[in-house]
Amino acid sequence: MISWIDPLAGEPADLVRIAGLGVDYGERRAVDAVNLRVPPGEVFGLLGPNGAGKTTMFRVMATLLPPTRGEVALCGETIHDRPREVRSAISYMPDLAPMPSDLRAIEYLRFFAESYGLRGKARDNRVTECLESVGLQERAKDICTKLSLGMRQRLALAKAILHRPRLLILDEPASGLDPLARVDLKNALRRQADNGATVILSSHIMAEIQDLCTSIGLLQRGRLLDAGPIRKVLAKFGHAEMRVIVRAPGRRDEVAAWLREVPGVKAELRLLDDESIELRLDEAKLSRAALFTALGEARLGVTGMNVVETSVEEVVVRLGSQASLS
Numbered sequence: 001m002i003s004w005i006d007p008l009a010g011e012p013a014d015l016v017r018i019a020g021l022g023v024d025y026g027e028r029r030a031v032d033a034v035n036l037r038v039p040p041g042e043v044f045g046l047l048g049p050n051g052a053g054k055t056t057m058f059r060v061m062a063t064l065l066p067p068t069r070g071e072v073a074l075c076g077e078t079i080h081d082r083p084r085e086v087r088s089a090i091s092y093m094p095d096l097a098p099m100p101s102d103l104r105a106i107e108y109l110r111f112f113a114e115s116y117g118l119r120g121k122a123r124d125n126r127v128t129e130c131l132e133s134v135g136l137q138e139r140a141k142d143i144c145t146k147l148s149l150g151m152r153q154r155l156a157l158a159k160a161i162l163h164r165p166r167l168l169i170l171d172e173p174a175s176g177l178d179p180l181a182r183v184d185l186k187n188a189l190r191r192q193a194d195n196g197a198t199v200i201l202s203s204h205i206m207a208e209i210q211d212l213c214t215s216i217g218l219l220q221r222g223r224l225l226d227a228g229p230i231r232k233v234l235a236k237f238g239h240a241e242m243r244v245i246v247r248a249p250g251r252r253d254e255v256a257a258w259l260r261e262v263p264g265v266k267a268e269l270r271l272l273d274d275e276s277i278e279l280r281l282d283e284a285k286l287s288r289a290a291l292f293t294a295l296g297e298a299r300l301g302v303t304g305m306n307v308v309e310t311s312v313e314e315v316v317v318r319l320g321s322q323a324s325l326s
C-alpha cells in the first residue's frame with residue numbers, strides 16, 4: 001500500500017492525491033486513468049462538458065461510490081483503508097442538496113452540529129459562526145425551503161463547513177443562481193479558502209470559475225486532459241489559438257487581404273465593421289508581438305490591435321464540441 005504522508009513535512013503534501021482512478025458503470029467507462037494532485041489552500045475547479053465524469057469523481061472522493069480502479073487519498077488518508085477518517089476530514093455538497101420544509105435554517109444547522117457531537121453553547125456558537133460565514137445570520141429563523149435558491153445553497157455550504165473540514169467538495173454549487181447570488185456564494189467560498197480550507201468545485205459558470213479558482217482541471221469523457229494553475233492550463237488549451245482584433249480605418253479590406261497571406265494567421269478572418277477584422281492567431285507559428293511588428297512595417301494604416309484572451313468557457317465549449325463530434 002502506498003503511503004501518502006510526506007514523512008518530512010509531517011503533513012500530507014497534497015490534500016488530494018488521485019492515482020490511476022477509473023470508474024465503470026457496467027460497460028460504460030465514466031472515469032478513466034485520472035491522476036490528480038491538489039495542494040492545500042487551492043480553490044480547484046473541475047471543468048468539463050456534461051457527462052465528462054465530474055460527479056462520478058466527486059462521489060468517489062466523498063466515499064459514496066467505490067472506484068473500479070486506482071487509489072484516492074484525501075487529507076493524507078486513503079478512501080479504501082480509512083473511509084471514516086476521510087469523511088471526518090472532508091465535506092461533500094451535492095448539487096441542489098435537499099432541504100427540510102419543517103425546519104428553520106438555524107434548527108437545520110443545530111441538528112447537524114449535534115450529529116458532529118456539539119452540544120449546548122459550543123453547538124450554538126458554531127452554528128452562529130457558520131451562518132455569519134455565509135452571510136445568512138439575518139435569515140436564521142426562516143424555514144429552509146422558504147429561502148431563495150441562492151440562500152439555500154449558502155445554507156448548504158454552512159452545513160458543509162460545520163465540522164471544519166479541511167477539504168470542501170462542491171458539485172455545481174452555483175447552478176441555477178442569479179449573478180447576485182453567485183457573487184454572495186463566491187464570497188462565502190472565498191472566506192473558506194482564506195480560512196485555510198481547500199476547495200474543489202465543479203461548475204458550468206465559467207466566468208465564476210475564472211474569477212474564483214486558483215487552479216483548474218479539464219475533464220473530457222472521463223479523462224483529465226490537464227490540471228494545474230489556471231493560466232498554465234489556459235495557455236495550453238486556449239491561448240495556442242488567440243483571437244486578435246485589428247483596426248485599420250479606411251483600409252480594412254486591404255489589410256484583410258494582406259493578413260490572409262501571413263503564416264500563423266488562421267484562414268477564417270471575420271470582417272467586424274468598416275474598420276475592424278477579427279482573426280485567429282496560431283501563437284506556435286507567430287507571436288502577437290511579431291504580428292504587430294509586421295503590420296507596422298507593412299504600413300497598412302493599422303491603428304490598433306486588441307488581443308481577446310480565451311476564457312475558460314471557450315475552452316470547455318470547444319472540449320464539449322470535440323466530445324460530441326467523436
Ligand SMILES: Nc1ncnc2c1ncn2[C@@H]1O[C@H](COP(=O)(O)OP(=O)(O)OP(=O)(O)O)[C@@H](O)[C@H]1O
Nearest residue numbers: 025028029030048049050051052053054055056057
Ligand atoms: N449511475 C449511473 N449508471 C450508469 N451510467 C452513469 C451513472 N451515473 C453517471 N453515468 C454516466 O457516466 C458518465 C459520467 O457522468 P457524470 O454524471 O459523472 O458526469 P458529469 O461530468 O458530472 O456530468 P454533468 O455535468 O452533466 O453533471 C456519463 O456518461 C453518465 O451518463
